[in-house]
Amino acid sequence: MAKTRSEVLSALLSADSVLVITHGKPDGDALGSAFGTRQFLRDNGKKADVLLTEPPPSRYTKLCTEYVGDDVDIDDYSMVLLLDCAVRDRLGTQKPIEKLLEHRCFWNIDHHYLNTDINAANSHVVESSSTCEIMTDILLDKPGNAITPDTAGFLLLGMMTDTGGFRFSNTKGKTLRTAAMLLDAGADMEKIANAIYFSKPLGQLELESDIVASRMKLEFDGRFAYACLDNELLAKHDFSMKEDEGLIDLLRSVDGVIIAMLVYERGGGYRVSLRSKDSKFPVFPIARHFGGGGHAQAAGAIIKSDIKDIIPQVLTLVEKTLNGEKVP
Amino acid sequence: MAKTRSEVLSALLSADSVLVITHGKPDGDALGSAFGTRQFLRDNGKKADVLLTEPPPSRYTKLCTEYVGDDVDIDDYSMVLLLDCAVRDRLGTQKPIEKLLEHRCFWNIDHHYLNTDINAANSHVVESSSTCEIMTDILLDKPGNAITPDTAGFLLLGMMTDTGGFRFSNTKGKTLRTAAMLLDAGADMEKIANAIYFSKPLGQLELESDIVASRMKLEFDGRFAYACLDNELLAKHDFSMKEDEGLIDLLRSVDGVIIAMLVYERGGGYRVSLRSKDSKFPVFPIARHFGGGGHAQAAGAIIKSDIKDIIPQVLTLVEKTLNGEKVP
Numbered sequence: 336m337a338k339t340r341s342e343v344l345s346a347l348l349s350a351d352s353v354l355v356i357t358h359g360k361p362d363g364d365a366l367g368s369a370f371g372t373r374q375f376l377r378d379n380g381k382k383a384d385v386l387l388t389e390p391p392p393s394r395y396t397k398l399c400t401e402y403v404g405d406d407v408d409i410d411d412y413s414m415v416l417l418l419d420c421a422v423r424d425r426l427g428t429q430k431p432i433e434k435l436l437e438h439r440c441f442w443n444i445d446h447h448y449l450n451t452d453i454n455a456a457n458s459h460v461v462e463s464s465s466t467c468e469i470m471t472d473i474l475l476d477k478p479g480n481a482i483t484p485d486t487a488g489f490l491l492l493g494m495m496t497d498t499g500g501f502r503f504s505n506t507k508g509k510t511l512r513t514a515a516m517l518l519d520a521g522a523d524m525e526k527i528a529n530a531i532y533f534s535k536p537l538g539q540l541e542l543e544s545d546i547v548a549s550r551m552k553l554e555f556d557g558r559f560a561y562a563c564l565d566n567e568l569l570a571k572h573d574f575s576m577k578e579d580e581g582l583i584d585l586l587r588s589v590d591g592v593i594i595a596m597l598v599y600e601r602g603g604g605y606r607v608s609l610r611s612k613d614s615k616f617p618v619f620p621i622a623r624h625f626g627g628g629g630h631a632q633a634a635g636a637i638i639k640s641d642i643k644d645i646i647p648q649v650l651t652l653v654e655k656t657l658n659g660e661k662v663p
Numbered sequence: 664m665a666k667t668r669s670e671v672l673s674a675l676l677s678a679d680s681v682l683v684i685t686h687g688k689p690d691g692d693a694l695g696s697a698f699g700t701r702q703f704l705r706d707n708g709k710k711a712d713v714l715l716t717e718p719p720p721s722r723y724t725k726l727c728t729e730y731v732g733d734d735v736d737i738d739d740y741s742m743v744l745l746l747d748c749a750v751r752d753r754l755g756t757q758k759p760i761e762k763l764l765e766h767r768c769f770w771n772i773d774h775h776y777l778n779t780d781i782n783a784a785n786s787h788v789v790e791s792s793s794t795c796e797i798m799t800d801i802l803l804d805k806p807g808n809a810i811t812p813d814t815a816g817f818l819l820l821g822m823m824t825d826t827g828g829f830r831f832s833n834t835k836g837k838t839l840r841t842a843a844m845l846l847d848a849g850a851d852m853e854k855i856a857n858a859i860y861f862s863k864p865l866g867q868l869e870l871e872s873d874i875v876a877s878r879m880k881l882e883f884d885g886r887f888a889y890a891c892l893d894n895e896l897l898a899k900h901d902f903s904m905k906e907d908e909g910l911i912d913l914l915r916s917v918d919g920v921i922i923a924m925l926v927y928e929r930g931g932g933y934r935v936s937l938r939s940k941d942s943k944f945p946v947f948p949i950a951r952h953f954g955g956g957g958h959a960q961a962a963g964a965i966i967k968s969d970i971k972d973i974i975p976q977v978l979t980l981v982e983k984t985l986n987g988e989k990v991p
Contacts, residue, residue, distance in 0.1 A: 500830055501842075511829075517836075525831075528830040533916050537881075547869060612853075
């Protein structure tokens, strides 16, 4: 069932037309892998499109242009390629989900090692920093394989966002060597880095300033930093959490902080995002306690309860974690 | 006069005792290359010390411990190694400068291509992302060469700070492959990244919040962002500009901004720091106009004049630059 790199590459190169799909609320890795693969296919003379049911976050709108919506006719494509999506729920906003997943030539490529929910006959799921790293491995598997600077730029985008700009512990020697191949292929580092890191909407900068001045709280001798954002605060700075990719790093950046948490309204409840700077103090068990998930050091949950009840409950679990106790 | 990598390595390995020196107000590359080289020498059974005339910025104090001051007896060392310092002026705080530079076995290693001020017989100056990249090239020049995880960690530190965490345009494929060798050698990415990026003093975070709320100004349709910091503001947040390594990135991060400037008191005048996000709009000519220097996209000057006079003068030159005109 699991396919090798060269089997994936053969499938891509023998397809006539490919529809590339990814998870909802797409981040840099989802967009980079989707648009990079589309570029590669087009450069090889294929018809290829990316399906998005919502616009990309504003920082990516200049890079990720021209996509189709879910009114597209799936039968027009000889292959459907799902990238960077571990669970069906994250495809939720795309209307003809079953039709997409049951396409006669459906492929699934992902780096989430818990990708067990997408039961595809054609599957390439390996542990990696990012789906963009996997796609680079596939496209540049053999010496002599080539990609254009545009494709390389898209793949670099996702490698950078999913590794926190090569800062998180998922950055290995192999990760950097793969990114080096993308730079050698002509990826424009300045353009990509400016888009990701130096294109912050002014409203976000002002929101961050406001969070520090009025919302950030430190607990447990400064080892835990958190902030609760209500919709009123977000509206004041004209900021949507759809634009968020790293707001929590503001709290994580403080000296001495080990665990950081951001809480904001979502649906009728609250979305709780957790990060740990130290693998000895994982936040995954806290998220799981509330029915959520994620990775050891980056996890989250949606809690349908009053904010006044949520905070003390989370504080108790964070304290247990920081004391080295087990979270129930 | 210029020495090869293997000549440098031979010299290091044949020295009995080495005093490593670097520039004043040491940054990540100065500290990483100095302490990394010291570690390598000690691992090879040498006596080796780093001379610092001021403590490192607080984020590095846990990593860069135990150094000697300028009361050290230089004659106790068989070699003096200067790292990451292009001009004599930057060594200014080290009292016995002439004695250091005239040591019978003085070596100079640097990545500043304008390093012409240090006239050493034993010199290895090559263009590179960082002095740490050069030291890695030297120490791992041949297959079979080895360095310990601690040495690799120090060298990774400087490679990361001088490339803006592999984000600036000086990050090439070769840069990432060199950093990959350091990860392969056991450099602790989590520890290093936490020290550089996630150990911000709380006072700095509050200062940044205050700058956005009360000091940041945008001009020329949002293409220029700047802020003037007086000593009173810095004192309010218990922040010293000695701790600064990236405060200007706050202004650079805003969408649409091409040139960013930070101005703060220094001596009897003002230090003006300039950054450009686009190589088409270099800031070096502006800094040079005021008698300063630096690189095309990162430059600065010290201006002995009233702040009320400085700002309009700089604004005129920034506008010229953004209009594609030549700065006189």
